[in-house]
Amino acid sequence: MKRIYYLILTLYRILKYLLSDTKRYANILFFVLMYQPKKILEIGVYTGRRAKEMIDAAKVFNNKIEYFGFDLFEMMNKKILKEEMSKIPNSKKNIYSKLRKSAKIRLFKGYTDNTLPKLKNTKVDFIFIDGGHAVKTINSDWIKCQKFIKKNTIVVFDDYYLNDSRIIKKFGCNIVVNKISKKLFEKRLCKLTDSFYSNYNNKVLQYKMYYVRKK
Numbered sequence: 001m002k003r004i005y006y007l008i009l010t011l012y013r014i015l016k017y018l019l020s021d022t023k024r025y026a027n028i029l030f031f032v033l034m035y036q037p038k039k040i041l042e043i044g045v046y047t048g049r050r051a052k053e054m055i056d057a058a059k060v061f062n063n064k065i066e067y068f069g070f071d072l073f074e075m076m077n078k079k080i081l082k083e084e085m086s087k088i089p090n091s092k093k094n095i096y097s098k099l100r101k102s103a104k105i106r107l108f109k110g111y112t113d114n115t116l117p118k119l120k121n122t123k124v125d126f127i128f129i130d131g132g133h134a135v136k137t138i139n140s141d142w143i144k145c146q147k148f149i150k151k152n153t154i155v156v157f158d159d160y161y162l163n164d165s166r167i168i169k170k171f172g173c174n175i176v177v178n179k180i181s182k183k184l185f186e187k188r189l190c191k192l193t194d195s196f197y198s199n200y201n202n203k204v205l206q207y208k209m210y211y212v213r214k215k
């Protein structure tokens with residue numbers, strides 16, 4: 001009965017996203033329904049909304065879900081906000097109380113450069129890379145995530161920019177995903193496109209998510 005509830009809830013959320021101006025999040029829920037992950041890792045927890053939605057979608061298939069969330073939480077400040085073209089997250093405590101009843105939750109506070117190496121002996125089924133947006137940070141997140149990846153692990157990157165060749169040198173996942181080996185990974189640009197006003201280059205930018213699966 002609970003599984004039907006989670007399925008209806010997730011289909012409703014997908015529909016809501018498809019009708020909204022944040023369409024690309026439908027990709028994430030669609031992939032969770034398709035690949036049925038038990039262990040989910042998210043870089044960039046922010047408000048915990050996506051975490052809750054991914055966990056609920058995963059619970060259509062499995063009762064016991066593990067979620068690993070990485071964020072700066074209370075360590076975010078104005079300087080980092082600008083450097084990472086980021087957002088101000090909720091506190092670690094707030095996120096934990098929001099998610100703790102849904103799944104087995106482990107939260108890691110700090111720069112992913114320091115915190116990703118702290119998670120040891122763990123392979124996961126699904127990774128959402130959506131933390132710092134500087135190319136340097138996304139590249140380091142991708143490299144540090146390699147040890148969590150096994151055959152068929154899905155990795156979704158947010159922030160693949162479409163209509164600007166300048167911003168991708170500093171921000172977004174374009175440079176990182178373009179370097180990923182096609183021999184080792186199936187990879188493609190996701191379908192749905194959103195847009196936002198970028199203060200970096202004072203224009204409306206279009207962006208998508210990028211899908212990678214270990215062969």
Ligand SMILES: C[S@@+](CC[C@H](N)C(=O)[O-])C[C@H]1O[C@@H](n2cnc3c(N)ncnc32)[C@H](O)[C@@H]1O
Nearest residue numbers: 044046050071072084086089111112130131132
């Ligand atoms: C765009 S938000 C994440 C959105 C979230 N994934 C979602 O779908 O709602 C980016 C998050 O990454 C965190 N962040 C930015 N740079 C980081 C870094 N270097 N290490 C860890 N977390 C970082 C921010 O605190 C922020 O909460």
